[in-house]
Structures are given as C-alpha cells and as structure tokens.
Amino acid sequence: MSRKIKIVLFFILLVVPFPGMTQGLYKSTGAEIEFLSSAPIEDIHAVSRKGISVLSAVTNEISFRVSIRSFQFRKAKMQEHFNENFMESHKYPFASFKGNIEEDIDFSKNGEFPVTLTGIMEIHGIEKNREIPATVNIQNKQINLTSIFDVACEDHDIEIPKILWRNIAEVVRVEINANYTKM
Amino acid sequence: MKILLTFCLILSFSGLSGQDIDSIMQSMDSGTGNEPVFATFKSPKLVLLQTNETQKKQELIFWVGHRFGDISGGSRTLFGLDYATDIHLGFDYGISDDLSVGIGRSRFNETYNIQGKYRLIQQLEKEMLVSVTLFGQSSWITRKESFDNEFPKESDKISHFLQVILARKFSPSLSLMLNPGYLIRPSLQVEDVNDKASFFVLGMGGRFKFTKRLSLIVDYTLANGLDRPGELSPQSYNPLGIGLEIETGGHVFSLNFQNARYITENNFIPHTQSSWEDGGVRFGFSISRNFYLGPKDNQGKKGY
Numbered sequence: 001m002s003r004k005i006k007i008v009l010f011f012i013l014l015v016v017p018f019p020g021m022t023q024g025l026y027k028s029t030g031a032e033i034e035f036l037s038s039a040p041i042e043d044i045h046a047v048s049r050k051g052i053s054v055l056s057a058v059t060n061e062i063s064f065r066v067s068i069r070s071f072q073f074r075k076a077k078m079q080e081h082f083n084e085n086f087m088e089s090h091k092y093p094f095a096s097f098k099g100n101i102e103e104d105i106d107f108s109k110n111g112e113f114p115v116t117l118t119g120i121m122e123i124h125g126i127e128k129n130r131e132i133p134a135t136v137n138i139q140n141k142q143i144n145l146t147s148i149f150d151v152a153c154e155d156h157d158i159e160i161p162k163i164l165w166r167n168i169a170e171v172v173r174v175e176i177n178a179n180y181t182k183m
Numbered sequence: 184m185k186i187l188l189t190f191c192l193i194l195s196f197s198g199l200s201g202q203d204i205d206s207i208m209q210s211m212d213s214g215t216g217n218e219p220v221f222a223t224f225k226s227p228k229l230v231l232l233q234t235n236e237t238q239k240k241q242e243l244i245f246w247v248g249h250r251f252g253d254i255s256g257g258s259r260t261l262f263g264l265d266y267a268t269d270i271h272l273g274f275d276y277g278i279s280d281d282l283s284v285g286i287g288r289s290r291f292n293e294t295y296n297i298q299g300k301y302r303l304i305q306q307l308e309k310e311m312l313v314s315v316t317l318f319g320q321s322s323w324i325t326r327k328e329s330f331d332n333e334f335p336k337e338s339d340k341i342s343h344f345l346q347v348i349l350a351r352k353f354s355p356s357l358s359l360m361l362n363p364g365y366l367i368r369p370s371l372q373v374e375d376v377n378d379k380a381s382f383f384v385l386g387m388g389g390r391f392k393f394t395k396r397l398s399l400i401v402d403y404t405l406a407n408g409l410d411r412p413g414e415l416s417p418q419s420y421n422p423l424g425i426g427l428e429i430e431t432g433g434h435v436f437s438l439n440f441q442n443a444r445y446i447t448e449n450n451f452i453p454h455t456q457s458s459w460e461d462g463g464v465r466f467g468f469s470i471s472r473n474f475y476l477g478p479k480d481n482q483g484k485k486g487y
Contacts, residue, residue: 027207
C-alpha cells in the first residue's frame, strides 16, 4: 500500500462508522421504574413508564435515564413534595445509570442470565459507583432486563426532615423492568 | 504501520460506539419537553387573595384563618392580640385536579360562603406562559339584623365575587399573580350613597421563596379609586398583606400582617377601613392541612 492510501484509510476508519457498530445496539423506551419507600406510618410507591435505555451487545455498555417528573404517585400532593422538596427536579431533572454488563452474554441465544451491572448512578446530581444485580432474559432476540436494588437517600444528599422520618424511608427499593428492541 | 492502523481501527470502533450510545440517548425523548408547571403557590390563599392553586383530586384541605385587633391598641390590648376581628374556617375539596369546591364560615357578619375554583389553563414549561384560573364565591350573612328591616329579603344578605387569576411561576423561587375581579353586592349592603354596589377590583400578589420551606408572601388589592370611588364615608383603604409562609409537608402556616380586618373577599374588599399608615395593621395567621380521601394503596398491586 502506498502511503497516500494508508492515510486515506486512516481517515475513513476514523470518520465512517464501522458497519458492525450500529449492529448489536438495543434500545428501550417506556421502561418501567418503580420505587417503594416503606416506613412505619405509610408505604409510598411511585412509578414511571418513561425510562429510556440503550445497550450494546458488542461492547456490553448500558445506559439508562429517567425523568424525575415522570414518576406518578397516588397522592398528588406527595408527587409535588417529591419533586419540589426532595428530588429538586427543577435542578436535577433526571436520574441515570451508565456502565457495563460485567458478564459476556451471547445475545443471540435464548435464556435467562443473572448479570452484574457496574457503573455510575446519578440521582439528585450526586454520582455513586454502584454494582447492581440484574437479570437478562432473551427470547427470540427480544431482550428483557429486570433489576431490584436499594437507593439510600443519604448517599444522594436527599434530605428527609426529621418530622417525616416515620413517613418516608431512608432506603428506597427500586425495581426496573425494561424491554429492548434491536435498533 | 499495520499496528498503527489496527490501533486506529480499535480506537475508532470503541470510541465511536461509546459516543453512539450517548448520542442515541440524547436523541431519545424521556419526557421533559413541555411539562406542566406545578406548585406556583403552596396554599389556596396567599395572605388575603386566592392563588391559582386548586386542590388535587380527592384531596380535602382544611383552612383556618385568624385576624387580631389593630396593633395601634398597644400594650393595653397586647398589640391587638386581645381581639379577634375575624376568624374563618373553610374546607375545599378537589373534584378533579382542575376543579375545587369549598364551603366556609367567617365570624364577621356570621357569614357562610360557598366557592368554586376552576383551572382553565395550566402554565407549561415551554408553550404556555401563565396559568389561568377562575374563582367564584357567594357569601350569605346570617347574623341578626342590627335594626328592623336591615335586610328585608333573604337575597339582600347575599353577595358574589368573581375573579380571574393569572399566575406565573417565573422560577422555583419567584411566582407572581394578577387577579382582576368583580364584586356584586345587593344595594342594601352599601353604606355610603356615593358608593357603588358592584365594582371591579384588581388584585396582585407574589411569593419569594428563601429556602425550600420558607417564603415571603405579599398581596395587594386595588379596590378603591379604580371602579369604586376613592373617597367614601367611612373611608375605605386598599388591602395590603405581607407574611411569611412556612411549609412543613402536610401543613402550611402563614404568619402575616395586614390592614384588612376580614378574611373572605366579599368581606374585606368592601370593608377595609383601616390603613397601614395610622396603625390599622393587625397580626394574623393561617394554617392549612391536607387530607387525602381517595382509595388506599393496595399492597402488591402495581400501577394506579
């Protein structure tokens, strides 16, 4: 190869997306994120069905995001307090997770695989390194991911006034259920 | 060269695919486009005026207001605290998130009132600048006549007040509102021959939030000298209220000062006869408490 060709090839490789790269990407819209705060006086439970996520079967990367304001509560006043006082959604509109699936999974095979997600979780503007157990279920190239994990309010500087400690739990249980389709 | 090329290939591959996920995530909508703006104010009332806040569906609010005597009473009346010029108890209920109905009772004239509030337009983050809320209230005086034939007909005891509330939350800490209104009184409730029975008023108010739970609240009603004559006997003044509002998550407390003696619009708009300038100011407070009356959460049942 002449030098010129090599240089041209070099730039082509840099600029043109590799055909294999867009393959192996899966996306989820309308992922369900639910949380439960269990405290002596009451259980508070809210759900959002507006989570979005992209995962790469090639690089094992996974990214997840949900709008704080999309969480629906049974008591509308609670939803207002959640946004205004606790999550400050005007300042921090999203919660997100960005990381990797630790295990190598053959996404072309059907089956259920327990996995670990490691990466950075951002809630209320505070980033935390997390290791989260999840389950990947593959059926005919449809991927479903479920996960249950805890979030401690303290870890993300979410202040709960002492007067409300019997109403709001310090550790909140989060459940995620996302269906992915191939892009 | 081959090594360099392979290296570039790997670099471009991994680098671009990483960017890919980020840019795909960026391009996906996760619902923060044009959301409604909520919690413009914390309570259905600011100091004196109604806010644009309606009750949420199936929520009941209990609102208690108290106005003491003139501060100019000095130590003899403990700066007015010996007196109660008005006390109001009221309940508002949310039929839907946009429509509330309420009943109340004031000590002044032993007035009962019914009221309705309807949110016509809600402020949106991008496309709608203001919330527009309609408020209507009817008041019924139930005290004994102070002289024979003061109110020959029952309808002579009933007045109405209609208001359009234009409110905008400029930022999480600043909300302002403009409240044009119209008071309708039977002519027998008019004290001065020069006075009008029914007239337009213009209210305005605002909230400045210092912290998550503490706000400064102010409202003013241009009642005299707009549509109603400015010179009346007894002299009437424009009601001005200033207060601190404290939210505890369930209760909202307001500690305030105002020249108006009475609490509901039908009472304080025509009957504010003391002014800030000559010590006609009084201390007042209000407490509101929310109750949720809807169905209880079912354990294990997902969704709503």
